[in-house]
Amino acid sequence: MQKQVEIGSVRAEFIEKIGVSAQNEGLPRIAGRVLGTLIFDGKPASFSDLAESLLVSRGSISNSVRLLEERLLIKRVAKAGDRQDYFQLADNPYTSMLDGVVNRIARVKLEIDESLAQIPDDAGGPRARLAQYAGFYGAMVTGLEDALNNLRQDKS
């Protein structure tokens, strides 16, 4: 009562899903599709494989892999006898991913803290409200840092 589905279509759907969800993380859709491909296939994919299988320009692949490398989600590897670049998931991609999420939120918190620090002493109302707002971001950071520690233990 499952299983009449062939793997190719599951793969295609998965890749598209990751493409969409990447947009939530501030990555272009194509970068998400590259990541989805590498997760699903689990083996190095060449630069032109990616361009062809995703039906996008080489420029887009170049841009996407740059973004994914910067975030330490994928790494570039060499393949003997082929001078193309190959790409595969980085070593602890999910740790890096979560790290990125935490940093993004922490940065917002810092900005709020900055505003907070600039509020004149006599403006108690705004100060209290911004402090509460900053506290909210702090709670998110703490929760995600806990998740990050858990993740680090099983080396994801």
Next chain:
Amino acid sequence: MQKQVEIGSVRAEFIEKIGVSAQNEGLPRIAGRVLGTLIFDGKPASFSDLAESLLVSRGSISNSVRLLEERLLIKRVAKAGDRQDYFQLADNPYTSMLDGVVNRIARVKLEIDESLAQIPDDAGGPRARLAQYAGFYGAMVTGLEDALNNLRQDKS
């Protein structure tokens, strides 16, 4: 050695910051600025106050407050003797905000789980990798749910 800053400029900067950070949360910038205004000022603002002080059209305000109301971040209140709508922060805005974040992530996890369930039995590699990826989303959800519970205790 702080404090040579006047409150108006701190306010303006804060509002713009929230406007920018709103884009991370899938809200349009103007909605973020509305939220920032309500957080900073801490008192009900009228519909046209918002349009004028943010220098945007009434259509934009209408759209923004709708989005913010849907997410339970702000509420519409009446003011005696004025037939305009007024808006102020909802009761536990940060709890709602975090709830929204958790749900968004949980929804992605569900999509991955769906793909996972459709993978044929013989495809052990993809299954394991998708499971790990789903686990990563699960860890985020758990971490944020903890944060949510903490937040609920001090009623933010």
Next chain:
DNA sequence: AAGTTTGTTCAATTAAAACTGAACAAACTG
């Protein structure tokens, strides 16, 4: 060295999202 292949860059294009403002309906006012 001449010719390929490869990946990057960036100007131009396309696509997506945000925003405006005029038209409208509903609720009010005198």
Next chain:
DNA sequence: CAGTTTGTTCAGTTTTAATTGAACAAACTT
């Protein structure tokens, strides 16, 4: 009731982001 104010809607515009593809440099191949 005629006129006003108020908030919503949505078609059109503007703005922003993503994507393409041609030009290029670097590394390889014969």
